[in-house]
Amino acid sequence: xxxxxxxxxxxxxxxxxxxxxxxxxxxxxxxxxxxxxxxxxxxxxxxxxxxxxxxxxxxxxxxxxxxxxxxxxxxxxxxxxxxxxxxxxxxxxxxxxxxxxxxxxxxxxxxxxxxxxxxxxxxxxxxxxxxxxxxxxxxxxxxxxxxxxxxxxxxxxxxxxxxxxxxxxxxxxxxxxxxxxxxxxxxxxxxxxxxxxxxxxxxxxxxxxxxxxxxxxxxxxxxxxxxxxxxxxxxxxxxxxxxxxxxxxxxxxxxxxxxxxxxxxxxxxxxxxxxxxxxxxxxxxxxxxxxxxxxxxxxxxxxxxxxxxx
Amino acid sequence: xxxxxxxxxxxxxxxxxxxxxxxxxxxxxxxxxxxxxxxxxxxxxxxxxxxxxxxxxxxxxxxxxxxxxxxxxxxxxxxxxxxxxxxxxxxxxxxxxxxxxxxxxxxxxxxxxxxxxxxxxxxxxxxxxxxxxxxxxxxxxxxxxxxxxxxxxxxxxxxxxxxxxxxxxxxxxxxxxxxxxxxxxxxxxxxxxxxxxxxxxxxxxxxxxxxxxxxxxxxxxxxxxxxxxxxxxxxxxxxxxxxxxxxxxxxxxxxxxxxxxxxxxxxxxxxxxxxxxxxxxxxxxxxxxxxxxxxxxxxxxxxxxxxxxxxxxxxxxxxxxxxxxxxxxxxxxxxxxxxxxxxxxxxxxxxxxxxxxxxxxxxxxxxxxxxxxxxxxxxxxxxxxxxxxxxxxxxxxxxxxxxxxxxxxxxxxxxxxxxxxxxxxxxxxxxxxxxxxxxxxxxxxxxxxxxxxxxxxxxxxxxxxxxxxxxxxxxxxxxxxxxxxxxxxxxxxxxxxxxxxxxxxxxxxxxxxxxxxxxxxxxxxxxxxxxxxxxxxxxxxxxxxxxxxxxxxxxxxxx
Numbered sequence: 001x002x003x004x005x006x007x008x009x010x011x012x013x014x015x016x017x018x019x020x021x022x023x024x025x026x027x028x029x030x031x032x033x034x035x036x037x038x039x040x041x042x043x044x045x046x047x048x049x050x051x052x053x054x055x056x057x058x059x060x061x062x063x064x065x066x067x068x069x070x071x072x073x074x075x076x077x078x079x080x081x082x083x084x085x086x087x088x089x090x091x092x093x094x095x096x097x098x099x100x101x102x103x104x105x106x107x108x109x110x111x112x113x114x115x116x117x118x119x120x121x122x123x124x125x126x127x128x129x130x131x132x133x134x135x136x137x138x139x140x141x142x143x144x145x146x147x148x149x150x151x152x153x154x155x156x157x158x159x160x161x162x163x164x165x166x167x168x169x170x171x172x173x174x175x176x177x178x179x180x181x182x183x184x185x186x187x188x189x190x191x192x193x194x195x196x197x198x199x200x201x202x203x204x205x206x207x208x209x210x211x212x213x214x215x216x217x218x219x220x221x222x223x224x225x226x227x228x229x230x231x232x233x234x235x236x237x238x239x240x241x242x243x244x245x246x247x248x249x250x251x252x253x254x255x256x257x258x259x260x261x262x263x264x265x266x267x268x269x270x271x272x273x274x275x276x277x278x279x280x281x282x283x284x285x286x287x288x289x290x291x292x293x294x295x296x297x298x299x300x301x302x303x304x305x306x307x308x309x310x
Numbered sequence: 311x312x313x314x315x316x317x318x319x320x321x322x323x324x325x326x327x328x329x330x331x332x333x334x335x336x337x338x339x340x341x342x343x344x345x346x347x348x349x350x351x352x353x354x355x356x357x358x359x360x361x362x363x364x365x366x367x368x369x370x371x372x373x374x375x376x377x378x379x380x381x382x383x384x385x386x387x388x389x390x391x392x393x394x395x396x397x398x399x400x401x402x403x404x405x406x407x408x409x410x411x412x413x414x415x416x417x418x419x420x421x422x423x424x425x426x427x428x429x430x431x432x433x434x435x436x437x438x439x440x441x442x443x444x445x446x447x448x449x450x451x452x453x454x455x456x457x458x459x460x461x462x463x464x465x466x467x468x469x470x471x472x473x474x475x476x477x478x479x480x481x482x483x484x485x486x487x488x489x490x491x492x493x494x495x496x497x498x499x500x501x502x503x504x505x506x507x508x509x510x511x512x513x514x515x516x517x518x519x520x521x522x523x524x525x526x527x528x529x530x531x532x533x534x535x536x537x538x539x540x541x542x543x544x545x546x547x548x549x550x551x552x553x554x555x556x557x558x559x560x561x562x563x564x565x566x567x568x569x570x571x572x573x574x575x576x577x578x579x580x581x582x583x584x585x586x587x588x589x590x591x592x593x594x595x596x597x598x599x600x601x602x603x604x605x606x607x608x609x610x611x612x613x614x615x616x617x618x619x620x621x622x623x624x625x626x627x628x629x630x631x632x633x634x635x636x637x638x639x640x641x642x643x644x645x646x647x648x649x650x651x652x653x654x655x656x657x658x659x660x661x662x663x664x665x666x667x668x669x670x671x672x673x674x675x676x677x678x679x680x681x682x683x684x685x686x687x688x689x690x691x692x693x694x695x696x697x698x699x700x701x702x703x704x705x706x707x708x709x710x711x712x713x714x715x716x717x718x719x720x721x722x723x724x725x726x727x728x729x730x731x732x733x734x735x736x737x738x739x740x741x742x743x744x745x746x747x748x749x750x751x752x753x754x755x756x757x758x759x760x761x762x763x764x765x766x767x768x769x770x771x772x773x774x775x776x777x778x779x780x781x782x783x784x785x786x787x788x789x790x791x792x793x794x795x796x797x798x799x800x801x802x803x804x805x806x807x808x809x810x811x812x813x814x815x816x817x818x819x820x821x822x823x824x825x826x827x828x829x830x831x832x833x834x835x836x837x838x839x840x841x842x843x844x845x846x847x848x849x850x851x852x853x854x855x856x857x858x859x860x861x862x863x864x865x866x867x868x869x
Contacts, residue, residue: 087385094385267383273372282378286369286385 009275026209028186032217033205033254039194041202044258051158053263054097055283056151058084058144058164059291063103063301066309070110076131077107079116079123079305080140083291084147087283089267094283096290098151103301106139107131118304120296145170160263164284167216171240176260177216179236180279186218196230198222203261206254208241215241217253221261223268225278233268235279237261312336315344316391317409323399324836325358326406328392328413336360336392338819339440339840341424343416344407354403357416357424358394359837362815365390395813395837398426426834434487435528436478436830437841442527445841447793449487451833453735457792458767461743462776462828463809464797470825471776471797472507473850475499475739477843478774482737483697484530494734497698498722500715502741507700508558509849511538516854517847524844532847539696541565543706543714546677551689554705557852565691565701567717568615569624569681573603575724577679579754580716581671581709591660592667598653599634599664615686627679631672635665674707678714693722693736708745715746716755723761723771732770738762743777747784756784763790780808794831796838798823812838 030036060082068075085099105123107113108131116123128139145168152172155161161175170177186209187195195204204220217239225233237260239253268278274285295301313336315321316329330336340360347353367379369386378384394413400423421443422428432449439445451457460478462471479497482488488495501507513534525532544551544564553564567577578600582593606619616625624630637651638661652661680686693699701718703711722736740746740759747756762773763786775791777783781803788794794811799820803809809817811831816838820829826845831838849855 089382089385092380092382094379094382095387096385266381273375282384289369290385 008277008279026184026186027211028207028209030187030191030205030207032208032250036188037190039191039205041194041198042205042258043199043202044262046255046258046262048263048266049158049160049259051156051160053089053267053283054153054155054159054161055087055089055267055281055287056084056148056153056161056163057086057284057287057291058082058148059288059295060140060144061292061295061298062140063298064305066105066107066305068107068110068113070112073110075108075110077105077113078136078140079103079105079301080143081295081301082140082144082147083294084144084151085287085291085294086151086153087287088153089283094286096287097153099291099294100147100151101294101296102143102147104140104143106136108135116305116308118301118308120301120304123305160260162260162264162281167238167240169214171242174256175240176256177238178264178281179238180276182231182234182236195220195234198234200224200227200233201261201265203237203257206250206257209238213242217241217257219257219261221264223278224265225268226271233278235264311412312342312415313392313413315407315409315411315413319391321406321409323356323396323404323406325361325393325395328360328394330363330390330392336363336390338363338815340392341397341416341421342392342394342413343420343424344411344413346405346407346411348403348405352401352403354405355400355423356396356407357398357400357420358396359424359839360392361395361813361837362393363390364393393815397424397835397837425839430834432487434478435481435485435530437828437843438524438527439840440842442524444528445830445839447830447832448834451792452482452772453488454732454767454770454772457833458772459763459791460772460774460793460795461780461788461791462774462795462797463780463799463803464776464778464795464823464828465800465803466503466778470828472499472739472741473826473846474795474797474828474843475741475774475776476507476510476846476848479698479737479739480535480848481528481530483535484533485528488735491734493697495697495737496693496734497737497739498693498718499698499700499739500718500741501700501702501704502711503704505555505557505702505704505852506850508540508555508562508702509852509855510535510698510700511540511561512849512855514846514849514854517845521845522847525847528844532844534848535698537697538700539563539692539698540700540702541691542702543710544677548677549682551677551680551683553702555702556705562702564689566678566680566686566689568612568686568690569617569627569630569679570607570612570615570687571690572627572630572679573607573617575717575721576600576604577713577717577720578603580713580720581675582667582754591657592664594653594656595638595651595661595664598651599638602637602651612681613687614684615681617681625681627676628672630679631668634668638665671709671713674710675713678710691718691721693725712746712753712755715740716753716758719755719758719762723758723766723769726769726771732768735770735772737772737774739774739776741776743775743787744779744782747787749782749784759787760784763787779803779806781806792833794838796820796829796831797827798825816840 063079063081066077068077081103083101086097088097103121103123104126105116106126106128109127113125115125126139128135155174163177167177200222206217206219209216209218220234220236223233267281267283269282271277274280312334313328313330316327319327338360343357345353345355367386368389379386416424427446430448433446434449435444436447437445464471499507511534522532540562542553542555542562545554551564553562555562579596582596607617616623638647703714747759762771780788801821804817804820827842829838830841
């Protein structure tokens with residue numbers, strides 16, 4: 001048996017990703033750039049972006065589980081803090097350019113449900129469908145995505161915006177979603193082999209996912225790093241179609257895909273410094289670190305909530 | 311506001327860290343202030359000095375992250391912080407400053423408060439900070455009111471110890487801090503090395519305008535010393551007793567002691583460095599001979615300085631040595647030596663040891679103890695003739711140096727003791743204390759120095775002592791000095807506990823101090839201050855001595 005040990009920390013290899021929830025029915029067209037059957041690795045024709053590259057990400061933390069008493073019923077709820085921000089990387093420096101923090105209380109629909117005032121700030125009330133873990137997860141995620149959208153910087157003509165994770169409907173000029181974890185297989189076996197043959201810095205031909213207004217351009221990219229197996233160091237990028245990137249302008253899309261593919265390898269992380277190397281890029285690692293710090297101390301938040309509950 | 315007290319390190323009443331605000335800079339030795347309001351409404355002001363500064367990347371986990379950060383790959387922030395040591399709390403409520411409290415640079419009046427200068431009524435300018443702000447000593451701790459004596463340590467070659475000592479004297483004499491007494495206050499400096507102290511009365515030709523202006527910051531006039539008397543021992547073998555100096559030819563007077571003084575004032579023990587070492591048998595002989603010599607001249611007056619003992623008139627030291635030798639070792643081996651001279655129950659070998667040492671000293675001190683010149687008593691050292699007396703001993707043999715230092719100190723001490731009043735003060739500058747008051751042995755000079763250190767404060771004798779290594783000097787002498795000054799130290803020396811008054815960082819810095827910079831520790835402040843003192847306004851070698859120019863440089867100009 002031939003096998004390789006995953007470079008990622010096992011803790012990150014599990015857990016649901018929203019990809020898994022909505023990707024199953026997507027229509028995939030793999031012949032937009034190269035004919036199916038004629039797929040081959042593409043080396044980007046441009047150099048890295050000359051402008052600022054922004055990385056946008058968010059973090060979340062469940063601070064406390066709560067029980068809401070509503071008209072004699074007791075309902076499960078959760079208090080969580082999410083933070084989102086952006087890192088701006090120029091050729092000489094990287095700095096956290098924007099950070100927003102939001103605290104929220106998630107409950108199933110209830111008459112008496114309201115925001116909670118505490119010493120560490122307000123937990124804004126966000127209704128979710130049921131108290132189930134899946135609904136809670138979705139609720140927190142939506143809040144975080146909202147917050148991320150609010151922190152998206154204004155990109156200039158030479159700049160790039162990289163979202164950590166799928167686009168989830170976000171559509172900004174010169175922005176790309178970066179998916180580290182491959183939960184869904186969009187390609188047929190033949191194309192998959194082309195992906196596994198990619199050299200570091202090469203990308204696969206583009207394909208489209210979905211149709212109509214939600215269609216996205218997508219491609220695979222191999223980041224530099226130890227190549228323990230065929231899909232080691234592979235990330236998927238996706239780019240919204242629509243006003244920002246019309247579906248019929250393939251050349252422009254390919255140019256942007258080349259630019260992104262040429263720009264990202266610089267930020268690939270190394271295994272001894274990052275549990276999810278090389279896919280979790282250094283700026284994102286730094287941003288997550290900075291954002292987690294901004295969530296505040298969990299014990300302090302819990303204490304504030306307990307005091308508010310009295 | 312220059313920064314805020316940070317909360318990731320403990321803030322204590324005696325030291326705390328300050329995060330430096332963006333765009334601000336705090337450097338070592340900066341003086342800062344902050345306020346804290348108590349729940350009672352009382353406001354506490356805390357003052358301190360920056361003792362350490364650090365900068366680090368926040369957000370970096372690995373050392374090599376610095377490359378990622380510098381390449382613009384990993385976001386991180388540079389955090390700069392300064393460690394502040396508290397110098398003063400007003401009023402004295404010892405509480406920590408609260409994290410987040412804004413910190414400001416203390417300037418002008420606030421700086422005076424921080425360094426406790428505002429409560430000092432008699433301020434002695436002691437140097438400058440790097441920003442040319444004056445730094446003062448409390449005269450109460452120099453003149454004996456609350457404390458006395460200054461001790462200076464530092465490796466040689468950096469030429470700061472004596473320079474600083476002379477600067478302190480200059481400041482004492484000329485700053486006006488002594489008031490009317492300044493005119494009568496006397497200084498005595500031993501020139502132990504080179505000839506650098508022989509030109510204190512000449513302006514320094516190398517003093518530039520910038521250095522001269524530093525004197526103004528201290529309210530001093532850059533000028534040489536006003537009233538300077540320079541004395542040097544006579545040339546050896548010169549019957550006219552002209553002073554033995556090299557580069558300075560005028561204005562130097564010779565000095566020596568007459569045989570009469572030598573006998574009358576019991577100066578013999580100063581020829582024996584270890585005379586009071588109990589283990590040495592011959593010390594008994596020293597004491598007996600000293601007593602006999604004193605007894606011999608007790609009732610005789612000697613206008614010419616010569617002594618008459620048992621009918622013999624003695625005019626030279628060599629002659630005296632011969633005389634003593636004959637008393638101790640009879641010509642006839644069968645005769646017993648005179649027990650009055652040898653002391654009781656003294657073995658022959660002890661007598662021989664004494665004679666050997668006495669005879670060998672002849673070569674080194676014969677020109678210093680004599681009565682073979684007309685008006686010999688006039689050559690006695692007079693410390694009152696000038697405000698500052700420089701005693702040049704640099705050409706003397708070690709033994710003669712010890713003799714001169716010991717005798718001069720003794721005479722100054724006796725004179726002060728006899729006068730019974732402390733004022734006007736007598737300052738004594740002595741370098742190489744380790745030679746004269748070594749830690750591990752006893753000698754007449756060390757006893758005198760100890761007397762000065764322990765009783766000088768009440769008698770008005772103030773010792774400004776210096777040495778390369780305080781660890782080799784008698785502990786009590788250093789301990790009795792209220793003011794400690796440290797120049798550049800050897801790394802091993804800096805680690806010794808004699809420098810306990812220097813906190814760790816200052817000790818480290820003491821090993822890299824540049825010439826002209828010193829640490830000044832005074833009882834009023836819990837931490838030593840870094841001071842600089844201006845370039846001497848007086849010449850420190852003949853090349854610097856400004857000769858008054860006569861007429862235009864070019865006599866043919868205009869022709």
